[in-house]
Amino acid sequence: MARDEVIRVRVTADEKEEMREHIENELHYSGFSDYFRTGLYEDKNDETDDVEIDVEEIAEAVADELEPLKREMETLNEKLDMVMESVQESEDEVVELATELRELIPVIDEPPIFDYDDVLELRNKVTPESDLETVQKVSDAHSWSIYLDEPVQACERALTYLEKYYPSVVGVTTERRGDGVGILKDSIDRYFILSEKFHDTVHQAKLEDM
Known part of the structure; x- marks a missing residue:
């Protein structure tokens, strides 16, 4: 993509001379434009690096989302236990009646x-x-x-x-x-x-x- 947009920056003569010397000493800068673009990107990256991830907050949010599912699973397990108890009681009754x-x-x-x-x-x-x-x-x-x-x-x-x-x-x-x-x-x-x-x-x- 062509770089055809221009951003003008006003500086003092001393600031400009200081920047020129820095650019000449740093071989990876091709000129003022490259110098300012690199500074801008580094500043953006620094902002991203400064973002802190609150693991505890994320864990709490996930737990809140899973709470309804947890309650449903508990209800399902309770019903399953009731069915198993009923089956066991039914088997015991069959054996008791068969013995009689x-x-x-x-x-x-x-x-x-x-x-x-x-x-x-x-x-x-x-x-x-x-x-x-x-x-x-x-x-x-x-x-x-x-x-x-x-x-x-x-x-x-x-x-x-x-x-x-x-x-x-x-x-x-x-x-x-x-x-x-x-x-x-x-x-x-x-x-x-x-x-x-x-x-x-x-x-x-x-x-x-x-």
Whole structure:
């Protein structure tokens, strides 16, 4: 960019002579213009160097900006803790109910053969006043929920837990299908404890089929 602007500076004769001698002694100045330009740039740089950065002030400003985010994170962590506590409580409740059901579900000595309609009829007869023997004839989540006054979903989870972690506990599905088309219309999942006699009976049946 062309330097076509002129700035006039008034000085005394002595000042001018002093500047001339200084310029002649300092080889990096090409003349008065170069001398004044260099002085101007050095003065600007000195102003920049004099700027002080207040680290503490910056840190406080950043902390103020992050404060809303910090509060949101704290709220999120509190909610997460509540969810984890709820999950743990739910797991403990499942185990507790499963332990109770394991003492109640019937032990079977023979391979189960069930007619769906008969089972459904028994199931519909289960009431809060039903005795244990009646409920054991069905032994599904719906019947146990009535007998124990527990939610059906809780009994389903507890019975599933038993079947998963206790090899002697087995779930049997009694099904009703559509007429001639093989479409599953309905089913009742029932739970039992297999006795040693059951295993012996099954083993004997297999031998007889051979």
